[in-house]
Amino acid sequence: MLPIASGNDDRNLIHYVDGGRFDEIMLTGDLTGLNNFLTNAGPNARDDHDLTVLMRAAEAGNLMVVARLLDLGANPRLADPKGKTALHFAAIAGDDGIVECLIDAGANVNAADTFGRTPLWSAAAHHLPDSAVVDVLLRAGANTKLRDINGVSPEDML
Template identity: 45%
Template structure:
């Protein structure tokens, strides 16, 4: 994923997978989100207040020196350089500043699965629901590559679980797409498939937990237990089929709730 380059993971699912965002089977994917407030430590400036101040500053436009710092911030986030990200943020760099494709430092860090940088950016006012030029939020990109710790951090930071990408996809659509890829793929080893299925279960568990769907969450826990007892590809495929049925049912429920 290159800052200002032609390709890149944070371009999102609609643009094709980049090296940092290649999902299982190479298929383009993308989506996930939830509104969940967490208590803010005493004496700490609320992230939403920081974001408001940053928006006001951005309307004036950055100076040449500031533009360079903002580009360095995105590059550092993309390069997993925690120290540089921290220094630039402490020097006042705006974490919501985007490149010409609408990608922020949070998009890059989320795509790369660096939960430490993600948390740092959120603490300094990064917007977890900011969209890039293709409509992808940081959570779309984290979900696209199954970065469960980042997904959790973003959800706790206020990312919306019901946010749609430009193709109208939600996290459940994403899970269903990834399962289809796994079921169609023939080159994956047993351990690799088991790990992918486990990650999807974890991702959906976070999603359902934020929505308060505890009964469905228990069903996922049962599937996870069955997955741990598998020893052959056929047994893993059986769990994958059950999980695919589960996500299909959840999608139907979601459509009914929106009517």
């Protein structure tokens, strides 16, 4: 069983849920199972690594689950302990559909993690500069000049 926080990022309310069940939901896209899974935990539930279910869905590239989580009120601006948001995870995974969905839901395109890396920085570092993810982030107004702690900006990689 994995500890999951519930509510609006309220880490004081811990529920124990079956993490394997969430992984199964991710693989099958079982939206009814997702609704049942989140009944007690809430749409901003976190796993034992302090990742929200939205971050995990974005990382897994499951657009259907991401969209459903957003419909249920998942907050796309929440960050993990390293400052990464669901948008960072989607950008690293290279999923332009999820990136668009998260941006439409209010994700911050210039959110910086603890290393100063934005979703655009992550996309540029993990994918070819002409990737669809980079295009989506640029159209959404991502800043190409923001530098990480090592002084590298997305512009340097594009």
